[in-house]
Structure formats: structure tokens, C-alpha cells
Amino acid sequence: MIKVQEEHCHAVVDYDLINKRIRVLDYEGKAAALADILIKTGKERGMEKIIIFAKTYDQKDLLQKLFLQEGEIDGYYNGYRALLMTYYLDQTRKTTNSxxxxxxxxxxxxxxxxxxxxxxxxxxxxxxxxxxxxxxxxxxxxxxxxxxxxxxxxxxxxxxxxxxxxxxxxxxxxxxxxxxxxxxxxxxxxxxxxxxxxxxxxxxxxxxxxxxxxxxxxxxxxxxxxxxxxxxxxxxxxxxxxxxxxxxxxxxxxxxxxxxxxxxxxxxxxxxxxxx
Structure with missing residues (x-):
């Protein structure tokens, strides 16, 4: 896990090279600014998927960044729900036949x-x-x-x-x-x-x-x-x-x-x- 500290956001990020994904497990600040950073970093590192455990009030901002909701976890943030918002850097990763x-x-x-x-x-x-x-x-x-x-x-x-x-x-x-x-x-x-x-x-x-x-x-x-x-x-x-x-x-x-x-x-x- 790596702590990312930028002007508009702080986050706990897992740059998972084995699974070619970036996971944001906790964050504070502007989710949209965080999304921009992750998309840029993900492309540079050859990642294929980004997953943000997002706070419900950040859903609209992430949708504007073309993130999709794939799930939710009740109680993730001290009793409050997290939305699992995803972004695909490699569109073939989005394809499933099962x-x-x-x-x-x-x-x-x-x-x-x-x-x-x-x-x-x-x-x-x-x-x-x-x-x-x-x-x-x-x-x-x-x-x-x-x-x-x-x-x-x-x-x-x-x-x-x-x-x-x-x-x-x-x-x-x-x-x-x-x-x-x-x-x-x-x-x-x-x-x-x-x-x-x-x-x-x-x-x-x-x-x-x-x-x-x-x-x-x-x-x-x-x-x-x-x-x-x-x-x-x-x-x-x-x-x-x-x-x-x-x-x-x-x-x-x-x-x-x-x-x-x-x-x-x-x-x-x-x-x-x-x-x-």
C-alpha cells in the first residue's frame, strides 16, 4: 500500500502489478482529482483497471470521469456504504463471456x-x-x-x-x-x-x-x-x-x-x- 498525497486529495492506494489493477481503499478530498491522477499513473505503469472504494457522495463526480459502478459494500466506511467504482484502461479487460x-x-x-x-x-x-x-x-x-x-x-x-x-x-x-x-x-x-x-x-x-x-x-x-x-x-x-x-x-x-x-x-x- 502507498499513501498518495496531492493538493486536492489524500489516498491509500494499492498498485497491484500482479493483477494489473489500481485499488483505492481509502481517501479524503476530491474524488475527481484523484481519478485524473490514477488514470494518468495507470497508463504510465501499464495497468488495466482502476477500482475506487468510493463514498456515495462522490458517485456523480466519478461517473463524469467515465467510472462505472460494479458493486457496493455496506458499512465499509465506519458504517457508511462504499461504492465500487471502476475504470478500464484496457477495454478488453471489461469483456467477460461467463x-x-x-x-x-x-x-x-x-x-x-x-x-x-x-x-x-x-x-x-x-x-x-x-x-x-x-x-x-x-x-x-x-x-x-x-x-x-x-x-x-x-x-x-x-x-x-x-x-x-x-x-x-x-x-x-x-x-x-x-x-x-x-x-x-x-x-x-x-x-x-x-x-x-x-x-x-x-x-x-x-x-x-x-x-x-x-x-x-x-x-x-x-x-x-x-x-x-x-x-x-x-x-x-x-x-x-x-x-x-x-x-x-x-x-x-x-x-x-x-x-x-x-x-x-x-x-x-x-x-x-x-x-x-
């Missing part, structure tokens, strides 16, 4: 009843991860994800995220790590992202990630965080179903958002308030 099929998958998931998980027969052990678990976590992620938008197969990276405030919950079968999920916490903005969710294929069908997400939600609530969101591969029936059944609401779809699993993929946005 939208209609993914709409069909999503509609099927949204139409399904929310079944409670069953405790009967669950024989695995769940606990919060520690920094010394980083090697096991990287080994798990290597087995599950051929490619991923963040360096989660790097032990040093995992250690840094844990010591830096992210929370991981893990699930074991005996001494074998079989599943993990994380909450990336932003105390300044009052939200957490549920991310880095993985389960070994042979242990699918036990609602393990559902249980891990429940534990993460409990943890972040204890820390005073009451808004969470998650991005799920639009092609992943299991992950989208898990979030939907846990009362996350659909918030849109980011086109060709990042390189994950097999290549550039669309990502569904899910969001949840951790209070009634």
Missing part, C-alpha cells in the same frame, strides 16, 4: 433455503492460528490454489499478516491442517474482509468454512468490528453458497477482478452486518 452463466449460478444459490449446519458427526478441531502456523498455512494454500491474487504461499507474508492484525482460524483433522480462513481487519474504517478461505478437496461437504467464518465473525465482533464483506469467485458454487447461507447479501460482481485459480476471474461481492 456473465450469463454466473448469473444463473447466483440465482440458484439465492433461491435456496438457508439450512442450519449440523453439529452431529463433526470430528475436526478448530482453533485460532498463531504466527508459528504460517508454514502449515502456506502448504495448505499451495495445495488448494494454483494461483492467487495475494502471496499467501509465502510464509513471511502470512507471518506478517498475522502479526499485523489479521485473524486466521484453522481446522485440523488430527495433526493435518485441512481448512483455513482469515479476517483482514481495518480498525480505522471499522470493517473486516473475510478472505483466504481454503479447504482440501477431500474434506469438502462438512461445512468447515461455515464454521470458520462463524468463529471469525465472533472474533471481529469482540474487537468492535460490526461490518464484514467477502469476495468470492463467481465460478465457485461452494463459496458463494457458504456466504449466502450465513446471511451475507449480494453486493455486485467485479469483472475480471484478479488472477485466481485458473486466471483472471469475476468476483462476487458479499456483505453482512453483525448486528440486528
Amino acid at each position: 456473465w450469463e452463466r454466473q448469473d444463473h449460478l447466483l440465482q440458484t444459490i439465492l433461491n435456496q433455503s438457508k439450512k442450519p449446519i449440523r453439529d452431529h458427526g463433526f470430528s475436526f478441531q478448530i482453533r485460532e492460528a498463531k504466527a508459528e502456523d504460517s508454514e502449515m498455512l502456506t502448504d495448505l494454500y499451495k495445495k488448494v490454489f494454483p494461483i492467487y491474487p495475494a502471496p499467501i504461499t509465502d510464509r513471511a507474508y502470512i507471518e506478517k499478516t498475522i502479526t499485523g492484525g489479521s485473524v486466521y482460524y484453522t481446522c485440523f483433522s488430527g495433526d493435518t491442517l485441512i481448512s483455513a480462513a482469515a479476517a483482514e481487519i481495518n480498525t480505522k474504517l471499522g470493517h473486516a474482509e473475510i478472505t483466504d478461505c481454503a479447504t482440501l478437496t477431500e474434506f469438502a461437504g462438512h461445512s468447515i468454512l461455515t464454521r470458520l467464518i462463524i468463529e471469525l465473525e465472533k472474533k471481529v465482533k469482540q474487537m468492535g468490528i460490526f461490518h464484514v464483506f467477502s469476495l468470492a469467485r463467481a465460478e465457485s458454487i461452494g463459496m458463494n453458497k457458504t456466504l449466502c447461507r450465513q446471511s451475507y447479501s449480494y453486493g455486485g460482481r467485479l469483472i475480471n477482478n484478479c488472477v485466481i485459480f485458473n486466471g483472471l476471474e469475476n468476483m462476487n461481492i458479499w456483505q453482512k452486518k453483525l448486528f440486528d
Whole structure:
């Protein structure tokens, strides 16, 4: 992350070279001025897409800069909504052939009843991860994800995220790590992202990630965080179903958002308030 400080705006910016995108995760000042800077910088650096987590009152100004809204996250800015406004520096990045099929998958998931998980027969052990678990976590992620938008197969990276405030919950079968999920916490903005969710294929069908997400939600609530969101591969029936059944609401779809699993993929946005 880089802090950009210009005359009319300050921003926290992720120049993501792996995914050829620029993400603005927080900002103050004139969004239109920020957009001009990002478009110029993005062209110079060979980026393909810009994503601004925009404040609702900046939508009109960004539309005038030809940004499009691809989604929204309730509570992102200390209880206030963020609009995910995007701009394509490479128009081919805007093209997707899977939208209609993914709409069909999503509609099927949204139409399904929310079944409670069953405790009967669950024989695995769940606990919060520690920094010394980083090697096991990287080994798990290597087995599950051929490619991923963040360096989660790097032990040093995992250690840094844990010591830096992210929370991981893990699930074991005996001494074998079989599943993990994380909450990336932003105390300044009052939200957490549920991310880095993985389960070994042979242990699918036990609602393990559902249980891990429940534990993460409990943890972040204890820390005073009451808004969470998650991005799920639009092609992943299991992950989208898990979030939907846990009362996350659909918030849109980011086109060709990042390189994950097999290549550039669309990502569904899910969001949840951790209070009634």
C-alpha cells in the first residue's frame, strides 16, 4: 500500500502489478482529482483497471470521469456504504463471456433455503492460528490454489499478516491442517474482509468454512468490528453458497477482478452486518 498525497486529495492506494489493477481503499478530498491522477499513473505503469472504494457522495463526480459502478459494500466506511467504482484502461479487460452463466449460478444459490449446519458427526478441531502456523498455512494454500491474487504461499507474508492484525482460524483433522480462513481487519474504517478461505478437496461437504467464518465473525465482533464483506469467485458454487447461507447479501460482481485459480476471474461481492 502507498499513501498518495496531492493538493486536492489524500489516498491509500494499492498498485497491484500482479493483477494489473489500481485499488483505492481509502481517501479524503476530491474524488475527481484523484481519478485524473490514477488514470494518468495507470497508463504510465501499464495497468488495466482502476477500482475506487468510493463514498456515495462522490458517485456523480466519478461517473463524469467515465467510472462505472460494479458493486457496493455496506458499512465499509465506519458504517457508511462504499461504492465500487471502476475504470478500464484496457477495454478488453471489461469483456467477460461467463456473465450469463454466473448469473444463473447466483440465482440458484439465492433461491435456496438457508439450512442450519449440523453439529452431529463433526470430528475436526478448530482453533485460532498463531504466527508459528504460517508454514502449515502456506502448504495448505499451495495445495488448494494454483494461483492467487495475494502471496499467501509465502510464509513471511502470512507471518506478517498475522502479526499485523489479521485473524486466521484453522481446522485440523488430527495433526493435518485441512481448512483455513482469515479476517483482514481495518480498525480505522471499522470493517473486516473475510478472505483466504481454503479447504482440501477431500474434506469438502462438512461445512468447515461455515464454521470458520462463524468463529471469525465472533472474533471481529469482540474487537468492535460490526461490518464484514467477502469476495468470492463467481465460478465457485461452494463459496458463494457458504456466504449466502450465513446471511451475507449480494453486493455486485467485479469483472475480471484478479488472477485466481485458473486466471483472471469475476468476483462476487458479499456483505453482512453483525448486528440486528
